[in-house]
Amino acid sequence: MAALRAVGVxxxxxxxVGREAAGAVGDDGMSAEAVATALGTTRSKALTLFLTAQNR
Incomplete structure (x- = not known):
């Protein structure tokens, strides 16, 4: 049970941290495509991180 709690934390x-990092990168003017390439993810996921970071 403790292991499951630790995973949740x-x-x-x-x-x-991902939202904060996306916000910082977005403030630097880096495009969602560049972030996605650097993270090895899709543009859609990178854009979601950007948008989430902007709403905080």
Whole structure:
């Protein structure tokens, strides 16, 4: 049970850090495409991170 709680905490931390990082990168003017390429993810996922970061 403790392991599941730890995984949940890590997921929340990773999500928060991801949003903060996306916000910082977006403030620097980096495009969603460039972020997606650097992270090895899709443009759609990178754009979602940008939008989430802007709403915070």
């Amino acid at each position: 890590l997921e929340r931390i990773a999500a928060r």
